[in-house]
Amino acid sequence: MSVIIDKIFSFATKYIAIAILFLVAWIFTVLFQHSLDAMEAFGFDFITETKWAPNLEKFGALPAIYGSIVSTFLAMLLAVPLAIGVAIFLSELAPAKLKSPVGVSIELLAAIPSVIYGMWGLFYFVPIVRDVFGGIGISMLTAGIVLSIMILPFMAAVTRDAMNTTPDILKESAYALGGTKWDIIKDIVIPYAKAGIIGSFILALGRAIGETMAVTFVMGNVHQISTNLTAPATSIPVTLANEFTEADTSLYYSSLFELSLILLVISFTIISIAKFYFLRNKRLAS
Amino acid sequence: MTHTQKRIIINKIVMTLSTLSALIGIGFLFWILAILIFNGMDALSWTIFSQEGAPPGYEESGLKHALIGQLMIVGVATLFGVPLGILAGTYLSEYGQKSHLAETIRDISDIMMSAPSIVIGAFVYAIVVTPMGHFSGWAGSIALIIILLPIILRTTDDMLQLVPSTLREAAFALGAPKYKVIMQVVYRGAKAGILTGILLGVARVAGETAPLLFTSFNDNFLSTDMTDPMASLTVTMYNYATSPYEDWQKIGWAAAFILSMFILSLNIIGRLLLFKKKGR
Numbered sequence: 120m121s122v123i124i125d126k127i128f129s130f131a132t133k134y135i136a137i138a139i140l141f142l143v144a145w146i147f148t149v150l151f152q153h154s155l156d157a158m159e160a161f162g163f164d165f166i167t168e169t170k171w172a173p174n175l176e177k178f179g180a181l182p183a184i185y186g187s188i189v190s191t192f193l194a195m196l197l198a199v200p201l202a203i204g205v206a207i208f209l210s211e212l213a214p215a216k217l218k219s220p221v222g223v224s225i226e227l228l229a230a231i232p233s234v235i236y237g238m239w240g241l242f243y244f245v246p247i248v249r250d251v252f253g254g255i256g257i258s259m260l261t262a263g264i265v266l267s268i269m270i271l272p273f274m275a276a277v278t279r280d281a282m283n284t285t286p287d288i289l290k291e292s293a294y295a296l297g298g299t300k301w302d303i304i305k306d307i308v309i310p311y312a313k314a315g316i317i318g319s320f321i322l323a324l325g326r327a328i329g330e331t332m333a334v335t336f337v338m339g340n341v342h343q344i345s346t347n348l349t350a351p352a353t354s355i356p357v358t359l360a361n362e363f364t365e366a367d368t369s370l371y372y373s374s375l376f377e378l379s380l381i382l383l384v385i386s387f388t389i390i391s392i393a394k395f396y397f398l399r400n401k402r403l404a405s
Numbered sequence: 406m407t408h409t410q411k412r413i414i415i416n417k418i419v420m421t422l423s424t425l426s427a428l429i430g431i432g433f434l435f436w437i438l439a440i441l442i443f444n445g446m447d448a449l450s451w452t453i454f455s456q457e458g459a460p461p462g463y464e465e466s467g468l469k470h471a472l473i474g475q476l477m478i479v480g481v482a483t484l485f486g487v488p489l490g491i492l493a494g495t496y497l498s499e500y501g502q503k504s505h506l507a508e509t510i511r512d513i514s515d516i517m518m519s520a521p522s523i524v525i526g527a528f529v530y531a532i533v534v535t536p537m538g539h540f541s542g543w544a545g546s547i548a549l550i551i552i553l554l555p556i557i558l559r560t561t562d563d564m565l566q567l568v569p570s571t572l573r574e575a576a577f578a579l580g581a582p583k584y585k586v587i588m589q590v591v592y593r594g595a596k597a598g599i600l601t602g603i604l605l606g607v608a609r610v611a612g613e614t615a616p617l618l619f620t621s622f623n624d625n626f627l628s629t630d631m632t633d634p635m636a637s638l639t640v641t642m643y644n645y646a647t648s649p650y651e652d653w654q655k656i657g658w659a660a661a662f663i664l665s666m667f668i669l670s671l672n673i674i675g676r677l678l679l680f681k682k683k684g685r
Contacts, residue, residue, distance in 0.1 A: 329521025
């Protein structure tokens, strides 16, 4: 009897685990199948065309792709230096009494859902951007800033973890040679944890590019490519969030599915890069 | 200026900058928390819990429909996602171990954990909403299950691996079959860790908005029928906050407050559980 249960149990766990692989393959397949109409109609022009006009059945993804890249780039530009600062503070500077409460607050900040960041951005950050930089406040710049604040806690926490892998004995030897804290950070901690730190930045980048709610509130969903950062813009997730329930023709749907597919491929690639960077680092550490 | 003086000055500058960025980071946390508490407390009242949605301008307007909808969507997702995730995680830790297959599942799950959730929404739209012909609570739950699965799977895997193999060997030596060893020894040893994983996973999916936008959609009235479109706190919050009506925006803040407190409590309880375990 127990032999049979044993077999069933191992069988069930195995196939549920394998089902995850099939699920991921299924997601790619379904998105691809639903994109076929748009792929046939536009081909590669889909990603180079700048015009997105549902009423004319003309769909070009370039403004959304451009918006995704620029807003994420802005977010990284602002968040990376701050995250390094916070991580240095948490791993090397903070007195033992502060380390844990500050670290936990940063982790809790990372747990707050992105829709809250978006709402906060809309009511409290949009007016600030409007007053300081001009424009209507709903803009690429606002999206970049809100996104940077949203990814900062995650990035800081992972960067801190990477820095914490540096063995104390290495740091102590450097202190014994008369190094200052900064000497230890730049010559011991950063070189030692480099792979992990870069991995955490790339992972944060992968998350930021697919983030929807933090930016949907403040970006405006306007399909235009403007070098003016205070102008409203759109990104792939923002377009999806705003237009999915409005699509009324099959070509419109198909274009939105192709956008989803592009987003999934981009973030899968970025996250895989980070992941394999991490793995290499972990193997080195152990 | 000597070389040493220069190094000391640079050191001071960097230390100040780093402390400053920590202060900025924590400053934002307190800013957001303060706004949530201030606006949330201001908007909270008994009617929020006792009344359903109402058109703008009505006094008797609340979030009862969204609270119940949220509990049902997340509850159903937990009910299916957690056992499936635990079983799959059990395979990785107890059967697959370091095999190629297990490592591939781990890698793919790790990537899925950071994959854009709105894409999951599009996928569920294609496989559930389109065949059904309309939005539904089930579709929302299915989207959340897909997001929850890899999280539970990876935490279970990690937590089971922490159980010392001597415990397993002792049970095997007594002649217990593998499933009994797993159920009665390994699960018991990893109980706190698995529970923490569940709490953090549920907290994560409870805050998801993007995958619900076009799966469970929204409903301004109470509905407990999972085959119908269903309100959730997150989507209601999004709709109310972006509306031009001040009373709706206020209710949006109440929703934001309730949701954040729920998610933060789950996170804090989860951490305490692990902490207690470590302390022993």
